[in-house]
Amino acid sequence: MSWALPLPVAIPLIAAALLVVGGELLPRRVYDAIGIAAAAAATAFALLILQASERHDVLHWFGGWHPHNGIALGISFTVDPLGAGMAALACALDLLALVYSWTFMRRQSQTFDVLMLTFGGAMAGFALTGDIFNMFVWFELMGVSAYALAGFMVEELGPLQGAINFAVTNTVGAYMILMGIALLYARTDALNLAQIGRTLERRPADRLVIVAFVLIVTGLMVKAAIVPFHFWLADAHAASPAPVCMLLSGAMVELGIFFIARVYWTVFAGPLGVHEAGVRDVLVGLGVTTALVGAAMCFLQRHLKRLLAYSTISHAGVMLTGVALLDPHSLAGVANLVLAHGLLKGGLFLICGIVLVELRHIDELEVRGAGRRLPGTGVLWLVGTVGLIGIPPLGVFLAHQLLDEGARAQGFGWLAAVGAVASGVCAGAMLRAGARIFLGWGAAEDALLTPEPDEDAPERDVSLGLMATVAGVAIVLGLVAALVPGLEARTQLAAERFADPSAYRAVVLHGAAHGDMAAHLSHSLLSVDTGSALYGFAALAIAAATAAFGLWHRRLPGGLRRAGARTLWPPVTVMRDAHSGIVGDYLVWLGAGTLAVAAVWALTL
Amino acid sequence: MSSRQRLRGVIAAPVLTVLGGILLWGFSGAPAFGDFHGAYGDLLNRIAVPQRHTTNVVTAIVFDYRGFDTMGEEFILFASVVGVVLLLRDIRKPAGSKDDAVQSDAIRLFGVLMVGVVVVVGLWLAAFGLVTPGGGFQGGVAIAGGIVLVFLAAGYRPWRAFGREALLDPFEGGGAASYVALGLAALIAGTPFLHNLLGNGTTGTLLSGGSMTLLNWAVAIEVAAANLVLYTEFLESYLVPHLSER
């Protein structure tokens, strides 16, 4: 199975190159078909690799350069189930987005296809790689493809601004990662993750390792949209067409979180092991802040894509918390959250595209009630939103259950409440939007929500059926993913393997054959824990309350509203002003955030 | 400068100063300048010539030991050029009918000579990249630079013969595709991706390195074409509208 490892990367890339060679020779449909075929092939191979990796880690040394006395000469793809799963999810979302675009993207579809393919190939490479500089290369390819796709709608200023904010902040993040890589190379003379980890393990962390850790993790947190590095995400989503948003929110942000976990467990767990609490506390703090800020900003949006984008930020905060706990249960929870969230959020973005095309606006208040003629779409929106709340046993419930288990094991039981509040408020905002659009409920004006420039609607002659089907597939898959037999136990097993650096090193550097894990693969259905079920229902209640507040807050008694405004409005206004849309401001936050993290870790680690 | 901009500067200066200090603190844990003794680098310096018959170890790393990184890098250039074409699609105005030919005979003569010289230097850099300093990336950029001299020396009309997407796209896409194809060919032959398929050749000559030579040329072609597309795009978006107003 080692031969299959390069394929999820090579196939989309060569297809992209061939599309450019083709130029004007062939009709547009042929190019779209080639793109879809390439994405489908990549997804198929990624799933095949996932299946193989469950039994033992799969390895591929590029160029045939095997390690020489434990020194890695070349680049490896080192694949365990979590990495393969991430690659498969990214390829699958790419495929869904390309199928959706068959009808949604009419102009420039060839260039669009090329960039979507390079984006998909880069994401697969990023998830599968075992070499830190190779990770940087795929990070940049993801970035470049995404910046260009974000600037797709060049006719309006908003998208251009979003693309610039995206490009500048992520580029600075990339430079920080590169500096961190250079420092690790200086200390260990290696670029292979396993080899770096083995060398660093010998001594406790000193100043160089700490600064490298800060630089790499902070750069990845920019990609993962963690507060205070998150400002670019909402702008980028407002800028990008719906299928691109699906990939940004569904896979790219999650890959940032994934690699934070990867780089911690393979490289830094050894030297930082004694200071686990220091690492955990800072990252949990950032994760919780992100979850809450994201949820609050989500509620304040009326631009549908920005609303969903802030919800992604909130979920990214929860994912970071899960990784930060440094516990296999919560890591398994993160894996499940990535899977369910990616599919559900992706589907919701595709519905945004439908709303834009059919109802000609993307602003919740502008299209109030107009969605009544799209009942099927409305139902899909509701189903997707409910999936993101986490009511047992559907959607993100399994993820939250595993996260709660890990949190309790590490003494952070209160995190379950934070998760419930964050997902509840975000879902409430989505329910509010859905109710306003598809049912016409709620007031026609709402001063709480920030007006944004609207988006130009694309041509009308699209196939609503195809778009709705693709969105439906994504949402249904996300909803029922947790019901796959054995998923709970298998992700836990995969997480334990992920968090085992010495086994990883043995496989990569010494070619040790991992024992065949086939015997351990479970097929049992998920079990529902009562505590988590209660949190799930609490989130539902919070969502309903938030939605009701959002729709009908003007009916509250005047005294209550005035008191609420006096206490809440100032901090909310400050928070909103911080999201100014100006790239210079974002960079100041980036610098200040890096400084804060660096200072804390320099002192505590 | 607005007050917001001033505020940003006032906050940013101390933040960046302290951050720079922390970076320096981290750097002080690195080996002293000039004290490099890395196992990876030294190992490759020793084995690249016997194993791959290339005397330029950097090229051996770029196209063989870490050739997969180069594939990604080539596609970064590829994707960004496609992106620039996408972003500038509404602004560019190809084909000015006004004749903006360069008037000075001295410039024209010098330019015509230099085009040839620079392109040949670029080809030499690319071809001999396995032996002496150089390689596909360096050579490709030089070749593109030589061709854009046509615009500088002769004007926009002669440049249009070269700076056309229809001409450049097949080379750009072809270069990128052939790199991946060479990797896939190795895979189909049962060896790992990008494994060497040809014999190693003789050290110190043009025919050394095996597959590396082909990969080198694939990159040279792709980089030259990509750079020319970039020049075309920016020329037609920024300069040509000004020229046709004259």
Next chain:
Amino acid sequence: MTYLAYAVVAWVFAVGVYGAIVSRNLIHLALCLTVTQSSTYILLLTLGYRHGGRAPIFKGVKLGTAAVDPVVQSLTLTDVVVSVTVIALILALALDVHRQSGSVDPDEISTLNG
């Protein structure tokens, strides 16, 4: 001497980011990012330097002669290509912004906020 090299890296990085923060012109901002990136080149090449080492080219040179690190040179090569591409994209966006709004000041083009 050691500290000079690393101090240059930290200084160039900080200056580049500062320039990007207070920039009033998108083209200037793109070039500030180039400056920031240069700091990564300097860091990589500084780390690979060996006193008395020659270039890692062995044509006519005996194998085993001390040479500087070839790996960081290949990393820097990749780095340079990456920077060209990102700057090209940002410049293209700047051209588009100018066409849409007549300005290239980042503070004046912010329509998305909150």
